[in-house]
Amino acid sequence: MRSIYNSGGEKFRFVDFLLSVVFAAGYVCCVLPSFNNIGRLGFQVATALFLSACLTAAGLFFKNSLRFLGVALSFFSLSITAIGIYAEIAAQLEQEAGFKHWIYVFYYDKPLSAALVWGSAFLFVTLLRLCLPVGLTDDALARDYKRFVRSSSKGFFVFYGCFLLYGFFLIRGQGAEAGFNLIPFNSIQFYLTGQVGRYEGTIYLLGNFFCFMPLALFIRIYKPETKTGRIIWLPVLISGLLEISQLLFRTGNCDIDDIILNSLGFYAGALFVTACNAFRKQITGGSERTIF
Numbered sequence: 001m002r003s004i005y006n007s008g009g010e011k012f013r014f015v016d017f018l019l020s021v022v023f024a025a026g027y028v029c030c031v032l033p034s035f036n037n038i039g040r041l042g043f044q045v046a047t048a049l050f051l052s053a054c055l056t057a058a059g060l061f062f063k064n065s066l067r068f069l070g071v072a073l074s075f076f077s078l079s080i081t082a083i084g085i086y087a088e089i090a091a092q093l094e095q096e097a098g099f100k101h102w103i104y105v106f107y108y109d110k111p112l113s114a115a116l117v118w119g120s121a122f123l124f125v126t127l128l129r130l131c132l133p134v135g136l137t138d139d140a141l142a143r144d145y146k147r148f149v150r151s152s153s154k155g156f157f158v159f160y161g162c163f164l165l166y167g168f169f170l171i172r173g174q175g176a177e178a179g180f181n182l183i184p185f186n187s188i189q190f191y192l193t194g195q196v197g198r199y200e201g202t203i204y205l206l207g208n209f210f211c212f213m214p215l216a217l218f219i220r221i222y223k224p225e226t227k228t229g230r231i232i233w234l235p236v237l238i239s240g241l242l243e244i245s246q247l248l249f250r251t252g253n254c255d256i257d258d259i260i261l262n263s264l265g266f267y268a269g270a271l272f273v274t275a276c277n278a279f280r281k282q283i284t285g286g287s288e289r290t291i292f
Contacts, residue, residue, distance in 0.1 A: 027118075028079055034109075078159070160214050181255045
């Protein structure tokens with residue numbers, strides 16, 4: 001049975017570059033409804049996921065789709081990062097003092113929406129590659145999917161790194177009153193029981209859970225030989241150091257529940273890669289041990 005994938009060959013053509021730019025602009029449009037409806041979390045999440053999946057599905061009808069979609073997602077991530085930097089500079093220029101401190105121009109919901117657009121496209125392509133029977137796959141599809149993973153993740157690395165720097169350090173005012181919570185699940189219960197707004201609570205929980213998930217995802221993809229025992233402590237260490245630094249430098253609250261949520265998200269990301277590889281090995285009868 002022939003493969004359903006239409007490869008354009010080894011060379012990345014000029015038309016592929018043009019399609020990358022067009023689809024990158026399309027992915028930016030996918031996040032605009034979310035950006036314009038702050039406070040309606042269900043709508044924000046649903047539109048980001050749905051529009052991105054639809055655009056990705058449309059892209060698969062073109063030749064060489066996996067390769068230009070990967071580049072498009074990288075361009076999209078870089079574009080969102082550039083928009084954030086521009087918004088910060090514009091906000092600074094509006095201040096009379098100018099550039100004395102960082103202005104919180106983005107709450108966590110906007111970067112989360114952008115990550116969902118990227119994640120929806122990545123997941124859509126991955127699930128398609130994961131579930132295709134052996135008879136519908138070939139070397140070109142396997143090769144171009146791996147290129148899709150590499151190219152789409154390059155821009156996302158930049159976006160992800162800038163977001164962590166911005167969210168954990170730059171916009172946290174020094175000298176603020178810092179607190180701490182060493183009782184597990186105390187803060188989680190506080191946000192779940194509605195003692196703050198539902199939107200605020202959900203963003204707190206989702207933001208902390210998904211924060212380290214990409215880190216585990218890419219470690220498992222790019223360093224598959226790394227043993228579980230060597231990375232299981234990693235989110236606890238990194239998150240713990242961040243929480244302690246917030247207390248020491250008075251840039252936020254030191255909260256053990258943040259460490260718990262960060263670690264659970266990290267483990268979920270690692271488990272996702274492991275589950276995908278196990279499923280692909282099962283569906284191909286062992287002929288493919290990994291799709292990444």
